[in-house]
Amino acid sequence: MGRIPCCPKEIVKGAWSTQEDETLTKYVTIHGEGKWQKLALKAGLKRCGKSCRQRWLNYLKPGNKRGQISLDEEDMIIRLHRLLGNRWALIAKRLPGRTDNEIKNYWNINLSKKLEKQPTLSSWPISTSLQHNHKCCEQVEKTKQTHVALETPLPRRVKDVQCNKTRENKGYSSPSCSNKREGSRNSDDEATNTLNNYLIDIDQNKELIEDDSSSKVLEIEDQKRVGLTNSPTSTSLANQYHLLTSKFDPLEIFLDVELERIASFMGHNEDIYCNREPP
DNA sequence: AAGATGACCAACCGCGTACAC
DNA sequence: CGTGTACGCGGTTGGTCATCT
Structure with a gap:
């Protein structure tokens, strides 16, 4: 028994039209989030449920800031990335109005390069308490001298x-x-x-x-x-x-x-x- | 002016996990 | 308990625009 295709047969891909945005916004406003596949069908959108969800969360959802990321936000992203690695969703939770996709893009385009040029850009002590652990002291020292990516944890997911x-x-x-x-x-x-x-x-x-x-x-x-x-x-x-x-x-x-x-x-x-x- | 290249960003895709049956 | 489906996440791709040659 094969898996039921998650998308309608005549699926539309690519950029969303304003019409589609309006349809999705209206539908979600009335019926709420969730059940994205059914939502796509009922709303008459020839889009994959996943696509609807992503469009809503990343672009249409009220409260999304969009626009230039401030210096404070940038600083926060750097710090959080040092703590969490590529846990974009987790990082995004700490930055109201910003989405994981936005932060991920911003990191890949701006910060990763910036930090590559200025390894000591963020001199914040990652964990001063770590220094109680002598094993970690070396690591911390290295951290100050090397690219942030070298010491950030690998992308990982932890089970709920x-x-x-x-x-x-x-x-x-x-x-x-x-x-x-x-x-x-x-x-x-x-x-x-x-x-x-x-x-x-x-x-x-x-x-x-x-x-x-x-x-x-x-x-x-x-x-x-x-x-x-x-x-x-x-x-x-x-x-x-x-x-x-x-x-x-x-x-x-x-x-x-x-x-x-x-x-x-x-x-x-x-x-x-x-x-x-x-x- | 036109093609090449790079930057940026939205969207897609695949995988892992949660959850319902 | 096993299986199938839905959802969430992170990596990657591809389109568009700006800048360079």
Whole structure:
């Protein structure tokens, strides 16, 4: 049994006409986002559902900024890219009104070249706490001298993790996390999973742990274990537990930690959470 | 003036994951 | 639990416009 083609037979490709834009906008405004394939059919658009979704998200959706990326935004992109690598969607979440596609294009066209010419353009300390780890010191030093691409993590995807309602545990709530696909993790025993278990889950794809540049989540865990409660990172760690909702990307957690640290470093609390709820 | 080249950006494509049945 | 479908993401392509030769 073959897969049902995702697109209508007479599919239109290429640039969208204003007529199509209007049709899509009207339809989404009335019926909402989602069910893109049905949407394309019902709206009478001879477009692939994917194409409709992309057009809406990248171009038509109200709130999209478009236009020149400001210096602040550029700086934010550089910092976030150093933290996350090519996780464009994640980066875009931190820049309200900007889409992953826009940021990706901007990076590929402008920033990658810019940074190639000026390796030290962004001298922001990626993770000062990393320097506690002597292994990482060399890496950090190298970082200051080399192209950013050399030290950014490889593009990676981390499975969404199911996190049950946090449960009280010695003063802070420890998330009981489980991969959604693994139903066995719903047992009571599993409910006592700590961040450690959760990290192991993450590492199922050999991610984060093997890569020094992505080891900040482990670092969080280490600090938690040794009780370094004074550092911004570890204090914010407790806060992170409260951030945990039913579904999240683990990288988002450590990103929140990093952003909080950055704010702390700057000595003020800018709108680093953008359109997100602060921890 | 015309072709070549480069920059920019929107859109396409394939893959991995979530989810419904 | 297995399978098929929908969705989201990131890499890549291709069209358009500007600049260069």
